[in-house]
Amino acid sequence: MPAQMPAIPWHKPRKADPRQPLSRSLIVDTAIRVLDAEGLAGVTMRRVAQELGTGPASLYAHVSNKEELFDLMLEQVTAEIRLPLRPEPERWKDQITEICFEAQRVLTAHRDVALVSLGSIPVGESQLRITEFLLDLLLQVGLPPQVAAWALDALGQIIDTDAYEAWVYNERLARGTDLGAYFDQLRGYLHDLPAERFPTLQRMADAMMEGDGDQRYAFKIEVFLRGLESFLPANAPTPTPPAAAPDRPGPASDDQAWHGPTGGAAGAAGAGG
Amino acid sequence: MPAQMPAIPWHKPRKADPRQPLSRSLIVDTAIRVLDAEGLAGVTMRRVAQELGTGPASLYAHVSNKEELFDLMLEQVTAEIRLPLRPEPERWKDQITEICFEAQRVLTAHRDVALVSLGSIPVGESQLRITEFLLDLLLQVGLPPQVAAWALDALGQIIDTDAYEAWVYNERLARGTDLGAYFDQLRGYLHDLPAERFPTLQRMADAMMEGDGDQRYAFKIEVFLRGLESFLPANAPTPTPPAAAPDRPGPASDDQAWHGPTGGAAGAAGAGG
DNA sequence: TCTTCTAACGAACACTGTTCTACGAGCCGA
DNA sequence: TCGGCTCGTAGAACAGTGTTCGTTAGAAGA
Numbered sequence: 319m320p321a322q323m324p325a326i327p328w329h330k331p332r333k334a335d336p337r338q339p340l341s342r343s344l345i346v347d348t349a350i351r352v353l354d355a356e357g358l359a360g361v362t363m364r365r366v367a368q369e370l371g372t373g374p375a376s377l378y379a380h381v382s383n384k385e386e387l388f389d390l391m392l393e394q395v396t397a398e399i400r401l402p403l404r405p406e407p408e409r410w411k412d413q414i415t416e417i418c419f420e421a422q423r424v425l426t427a428h429r430d431v432a433l434v435s436l437g438s439i440p441v442g443e444s445q446l447r448i449t450e451f452l453l454d455l456l457l458q459v460g461l462p463p464q465v466a467a468w469a470l471d472a473l474g475q476i477i478d479t480d481a482y483e484a485w486v487y488n489e490r491l492a493r494g495t496d497l498g499a500y501f502d503q504l505r506g507y508l509h510d511l512p513a514e515r516f517p518t519l520q521r522m523a524d525a526m527m528e529g530d531g532d533q534r535y536a537f538k539i540e541v542f543l544r545g546l547e548s549f550l551p552a553n554a555p556t557p558t559p560p561a562a563a564p565d566r567p568g569p570a571s572d573d574q575a576w577h578g579p580t581g582g583a584a585g586a587a588g589a590g591g
Numbered sequence: 592m593p594a595q596m597p598a599i600p601w602h603k604p605r606k607a608d609p610r611q612p613l614s615r616s617l618i619v620d621t622a623i624r625v626l627d628a629e630g631l632a633g634v635t636m637r638r639v640a641q642e643l644g645t646g647p648a649s650l651y652a653h654v655s656n657k658e659e660l661f662d663l664m665l666e667q668v669t670a671e672i673r674l675p676l677r678p679e680p681e682r683w684k685d686q687i688t689e690i691c692f693e694a695q696r697v698l699t700a701h702r703d704v705a706l707v708s709l710g711s712i713p714v715g716e717s718q719l720r721i722t723e724f725l726l727d728l729l730l731q732v733g734l735p736p737q738v739a740a741w742a743l744d745a746l747g748q749i750i751d752t753d754a755y756e757a758w759v760y761n762e763r764l765a766r767g768t769d770l771g772a773y774f775d776q777l778r779g780y781l782h783d784l785p786a787e788r789f790p791t792l793q794r795m796a797d798a799m800m801e802g803d804g805d806q807r808y809a810f811k812i813e814v815f816l817r818g819l820e821s822f823l824p825a826n827a828p829t830p831t832p833p834a835a836a837p838d839r840p841g842p843a844s845d846d847q848a849w850h851g852p853t854g855g856a857a858g859a860a861g862a863g864g
Numbered sequence: 865t866c867t868t869c870t871a872a873c874g875a876a877c878a879c880t881g882t883t884c885t886a887c888g889a890g891c892c893g894a
Numbered sequence: 895t896c897g898g899c900t901c902g903t904a905g906a907a908c909a910g911t912g913t914t915c916g917t918t919a920g921a922a923g924a
Contacts, residue, residue: 545818
């Protein structure tokens with residue numbers, strides 16, 4: 319902060335500090351600053367207002383809700399996610415993996431902002447930008463349109479959920495919890511489970527604890543991409559006949575037949591991250 | 592509620608109402624009743640205490656935290672999830688799909704309780720019960736141990752996240768939002784996107800909106816299971832070499848070599864649902 | 865110069881989780 | 895039977911929260 323000039327005495331100060339006037343984007347920027355410093359729970363209307371040298375009521379002239387403010391913050395953060403120059407279908411799995419890690423990098427850089435994304439439908443410009451890129455890529459690969467469309471849904475969930483859990487993990491670390499001891503405890507707890515009721519779990523305790531967050535994240539993405547791959551027309555005769563929901567008709571394996579009209583309302587799914 | 596008998600005058604009432612004394616399980620049961628009626632946000636210490644005819648401070652003798660109360664509630668709810676009698680490896684995909692839908696049925700029956708599960712490591716008895724079953728099943732199928740272990744992680748995430756999103760969807764419905772009009776709006780919004788920036792998305796608007804929550808859920812599970820399937824030793828020469836995180840070593844495709852010591856701390860992942 | 869409009873804001877409302885402290889009933893040893 | 899002690903209970907309070915109301919003060923338009 320540069321040294322402040324003394325106020326000219328006969329200029330009665332407009333507000334106590336002649337800041338730039340309040341605006342939506344200024345509020346959002348400030349809120350993100352608070353978010354980065356203290357996490358989502360620290361972003362209160364009072365806290366943001368205080369940072370702007372005003373009261374909470376003033377914010378409501380530019381933002382109708384705390385929820386709306388959160389949405390705006392998410393959109394702003396999402397804009398930071400960089401995408402490759404163009405889709406490269408010949409290495410689509412690598413490219414998607416890279417995007418997933420880029421998204422996680424950006425999301426976790428802003429604490430637990432991913433939590434905002436979890437229940438919301440991505441309609442912001444930046445979110446659609448990512449959706450557009452991925453959708454284009456998946457179609458170029460040759461996936462059936464409906465598979466590609468629904469895959470975005472799932473991809474967004476993976477990204478958001480993992481970003482959130484990565485934050486939980488980091489938070490515990492930052493709060494001074496000795497994670498080494500914590501996980502040793504957990505491992506011991508699994509080992510000490512009654513063998514007659516939890517034989518497998520007890521035997522697999524070490525495997526359950528294996529791998530850090532990034533490895534597990536990479537695994538989830540890999541499994542998901544391999545699953546997608548099985549929907550490629552080339553792999554049409556899939557290893558096993560595709561299962562579906564217990565009673566409802568699940569996704570069939572015939573490829574182009576996907577775009578069929580079943581006429582249901584869309585689910586409340588959040589793709590795009 | 593049955594008609595209350597008048598209090599016998601010469602019996603001075605113990606507290607104003609001669610309820611059974613406070614206890615952990617009574618508090619949890621009451622909290623779940625409030626949860627079912629008003630959602631997780633409605634579960635406040637005051638609200639639960641009021642339901643028990645007492646003040647909020649009284650709860651803290653049996654429950655150290657609101658967070659702990661939430662964990663106990665989750666554990667209690669998870670206990671409702673029914674499992675098949677025994678693993679049937681020959682139809683493992685169907686069985687897992689059934690369990691996923693059973694879990695979602697129970698979770699969504701209790702509003703947004705799934706939110707509690709999202710950031711927490713599943714160590715409760717009921718959660719471990721499910722983990723034990725699934726782990727056993729996956730190993731019997733012949734999946735490499737480490738793949739099976741990490742798969743539980745991913746499965747838990749799918750279940751929790753989808754249950755939460757299903758609740759968001761149902762909530763909007765319950766709050767009187769006309770979802771038909773809402774999704775029509777959304778569809779129109781996608782259709783009206785500038786074609787030069789979002790050509791694919793615009794073209795695919797209908798496919799993006801296709802399918803209700805259950806169909807999308809079934810699709811995610813199916814993709815995941817097909818991905819898992821590709822890790823079966825029989826399928827060892829997978830269509831493409833397994834990709835990994837950009838710089839880190841991802842899961843290799845050799846099967847039994849998994850149980851290796853990489854020595855990292857476990858991630859903050861929540862499996863089990 | 866006077867009016868009109870609107871962004872800004874102080875104060876307040878109805879809440880929240882949690883803690884402190886006093887109260888009072890039940891049990892135990894004498 | 896009686897004191898003393900423990901421990902579950904609960905009222906009040908603290909420091910917060912999101913949001914709204916009614917007022918004010920500054921700028922724009924006539």
